[in-house]
Amino acid sequence: xxxxxxxxxxxxxxxxxxxxxxxxxxxxxxxxxxxxxxxxxxxxxxxxxxxxxxxxxxxxxxxxxxxxxxxxxxxxxxxxxxxxxxxxxxxxxxxxxxxxxxxxxxxxxxxxxxxxxxxxxxxxxxxxxxxxxxxxxxxxxxxxxxxxxxxxxxxxxxxxxxxxxxxxxxxxxxxxxxxxxxxxxxxxxxxxxxxxxxxxxxxxxxxxxxxxxxxxxxxxxxxxxxxxxxxxxxxxxxxxxxxxxxxxxxxxxxxxxxxxxxxxxxxxxxxxxxxxxxxxxxx
Ligand SMILES: Cc1ncc(COP(=O)(O)O)c(C=O)c1O
Numbered sequence: 456x457x458x459x460x461x462x463x464x465x466x467x468x469x470x471x472x473x474x475x476x477x478x479x480x481x482x483x484x485x486x487x488x489x490x491x492x493x494x495x496x497x498x499x500x501x502x503x504x505x506x507x508x509x510x511x512x513x514x515x516x517x518x519x520x521x522x523x524x525x526x527x528x529x530x531x532x533x534x535x536x537x538x539x540x541x542x543x544x545x546x547x548x549x550x551x552x553x554x555x556x557x558x559x560x561x562x563x564x565x566x567x568x569x570x571x572x573x574x575x576x577x578x579x580x581x582x583x584x585x586x587x588x589x590x591x592x593x594x595x596x597x598x599x600x601x602x603x604x605x606x607x608x609x610x611x612x613x614x615x616x617x618x619x620x621x622x623x624x625x626x627x628x629x630x631x632x633x634x635x636x637x638x639x640x641x642x643x644x645x646x647x648x649x650x651x652x653x654x655x656x657x658x659x660x661x662x663x664x665x666x667x668x669x670x671x672x673x674x675x676x677x678x679x680x681x682x683x684x685x686x687x688x689x690x691x692x693x694x695x696x697x698x699x700x701x702x703x704x705x706x707x708x709x710x711x712x713x714x715x716x717x718x719x720x721x722x723x724x725x726x727x728x729x730x731x732x733x734x735x736x737x738x
Contacts, residue, residue: 457611462607474618487508511686523558526562569597573659578591604632671736
């Protein structure tokens with residue numbers, strides 16, 4: 456009764472905003488940069504979006520005092536992604552507890568744990584019984600590599616889960632999806648997935664230290680996700696060079712105009728990236 460299975464955790468984000476935010480009256484609050492779908496679904500619902508800037512010079516750490524100061528009577532949902540996409544920054548548990556306590560009867564606090572398996576922080580799921588305003592998002596898309604199956608979940612207080620369930624489309628998950636998910640959650644498959652996560656974590660440190668040696672890279676931010684963010688001299692030139700060599704990275708523009716997000720691949724994918732970057736460094 457405390458879990459709703461959804462079509463990816465994206466559907467859960469949509470359901471939460473539609474449940475809590477009245478169009479034209481309420482808003483969501485989220486640190487930025489953050490996963491773009493919080494804003495996307497808020498706009499579709501006609502809800503406002505209040506964004507609280509995190510600072511590159513503080514490694515994009517969330518300042519809970521700043522977040523709390525930005526809250527008002529119409530702040531109905533606070534989204535915190537930990538580790539965050541696209542920065543890889545986790546929210547320490549003590550900070551989350553303060554946020555949950557201070558907004559206990561005023562806002563739902565959604566902790567998006569899409570990348571939790573790649574970091575050191577433990578899931579906050581066991582806090583659910585102490586904090587009725589906490590919702591936790593999980594997905595099969597990242598550590599389990601099942602993005603195409605479109606399956607995620609939201610965990611929370613029974614009353615909230617009942618509300619979310621009431622507005623979810625009936626029979627949301629197709630039978631082949633359910634069968635695929637049952638296979639993915641089989642013990643043997645979970646061991647394979649856990650080993651793959653270990654490999655990504657090891658490759659992440661190898662790639663980060665190799666990339667920090669290039670002269671055109673001025674900053675590599677720490678990350679607890681399966682990607683990391685770097686600051687480079689000319690992001691557009693680097694993106695174009697990589698694309699021309701069939702390596703796709705992510706450039707967001709805006710406040711991250713001089714940054715690129717690199718997703719950690721297999722050992723051979725990462726070797727390919729490094730050899731493409733070696734050529735970029737020589738040009
Ligand atoms: C932080 C975060 N949350 C949620 C999602 C949604 O994942 P899905 O809908 O595939 O479960 C993503 C996907 O990129 C993400 O980065």
